[in-house]
Amino acid sequence: xxxxxxxxxxxxxxxxxxxxxxxxxxxxxxxxxxxxxxxxxxxxxxxxxxxxxxxxxxxxxxxxxxxxxxxxxxxxxxxxxxxxxxxxxxxxxxxxxxxxxxxxxxxxxxxxxxxxxxxxxxxxxxxxxxxxxxxxxxxxxxxxxxxxxxxxxxxxxxxxxxxxxxxxxxxxxxxxxxxxxxxxxxxxxxxxxxxxxxxxxxxxxxxxxxxxxxxxxxxxxxxxxxxxxxxxxxxxxxxxxxxxxxxxxxxxxxxxxxxxxxxxxxxxxxxxxxxxxxxxxxxxxxxxxxxxxxxxxxxxxxxxxxxxxxxxxxxxxxxxxxxxxxxxxxxxxxxxxxxxxxxxx
Numbered sequence: 001x002x003x004x005x006x007x008x009x010x011x012x013x014x015x016x017x018x019x020x021x022x023x024x025x026x027x028x029x030x031x032x033x034x035x036x037x038x039x040x041x042x043x044x045x046x047x048x049x050x051x052x053x054x055x056x057x058x059x060x061x062x063x064x065x066x067x068x069x070x071x072x073x074x075x076x077x078x079x080x081x082x083x084x085x086x087x088x089x090x091x092x093x094x095x096x097x098x099x100x101x102x103x104x105x106x107x108x109x110x111x112x113x114x115x116x117x118x119x120x121x122x123x124x125x126x127x128x129x130x131x132x133x134x135x136x137x138x139x140x141x142x143x144x145x146x147x148x149x150x151x152x153x154x155x156x157x158x159x160x161x162x163x164x165x166x167x168x169x170x171x172x173x174x175x176x177x178x179x180x181x182x183x184x185x186x187x188x189x190x191x192x193x194x195x196x197x198x199x200x201x202x203x204x205x206x207x208x209x210x211x212x213x214x215x216x217x218x219x220x221x222x223x224x225x226x227x228x229x230x231x232x233x234x235x236x237x238x239x240x241x242x243x244x245x246x247x248x249x250x251x252x253x254x255x256x257x258x259x260x261x262x263x264x265x266x267x268x269x270x271x272x273x274x275x276x277x278x279x280x281x282x283x284x285x286x287x288x289x290x291x292x293x294x295x296x297x298x299x300x301x302x303x304x305x306x307x308x309x310x311x312x313x314x315x316x317x318x319x320x321x322x323x324x325x326x327x328x329x330x331x332x333x334x335x336x337x338x339x340x341x342x343x344x345x
Contacts, residue, residue: 011051020042038050128202130199169218170217209299242260263302272323276309276318278319288305321338
């Protein structure tokens with residue numbers, strides 16, 4: 001737009017917002033002004049663009065003019081200010097000023113998921129790991145304005161819109177350093193102009209059951225640092241159950257058997273021993289099975305531990321404790337379960 005020395009027209013370009021509408025107001029101080037806001041245009045990306053113009057009459061040189069943009073759905077309020085020239089006679093014609101009030105790059109949300117384990121007890125199937133990148137938008141769309149075919153130093157310089165997924169890098173890795181072979185990643189454009197990227201990594205079921213850690217690393221030129229997410233089979237805290245000698249054995253045998261069942265724990269490494277009245281029992285009186293993989297889809301482990309006690313100790317109501325040490329137990333890493341012939345006495 002053109003302007004004589006006594007008036008000037010300024011433009012405020014509002015772009016890259018969703019959803020409609022935005023509110024555009026101008027602050028021209030005490031000067032006379034008239035405002036026109038054009039209807040919004042929705043681009044192929046689903047984002048909207050609008051332009052508001054203000055024509056100012058009077059001594060506009062050396063004055064400050066502010067375009068205020070409010071976008072209620074995103075709770076965003078942006079101000080852009082233009083400073084008038086010291087000597088307007090040096091610029092008899094003033095081009096429309098582009099005050100760009102736009103959204104910036106939105107960091108993606110990165111989440112990891114895993115499929116269920118096959119309930120069959122074999123090590124030939126695979127577990128699927130999914131790295132989901134959502135809410136990703138590209139950098140700002142920019143527009144270059146030319147004055148008589150030439151760039152003006154007072155105008156904003158701008159780049160063309162990139163492809164939605166351009167610049168995104170997704171890399172899988174595993175703590176063991178073994179190679180990974182992810183499936184080709186897929187991207188889906190959403191109605192709000194964001195992109196969802198899905199990458200699937202098949203892993204050997206036994207590696208998953210063994211607790212190996214897998215990582216998905218996402219980088220983009222607009223991210224200050226890479227986003228790294230890790231996933232592994234969740235730890236399972238052991239559940240401990242104590243079983244007393246059968247009633248028929250308690251009156252007829254000199255040696256009685258206590259049984260401790262420890263189940264639903266992961267990973268498999270576990271330590272189980274017995275205490276008599278708080279003191280460690282000799283290893284010859286106790287025995288513990290190796291961890292066994294339980295059936296079903298949870299893929300947890302269980303063990304049995306047995307303790308031989310004298311009938312005299314049992315009749316004297318001496319307490320016996322099954323002690324379990326496992327990394328999934330919070331704080332002390334230790335669980336204690338105690339039993340006696342007459343509990344509480």
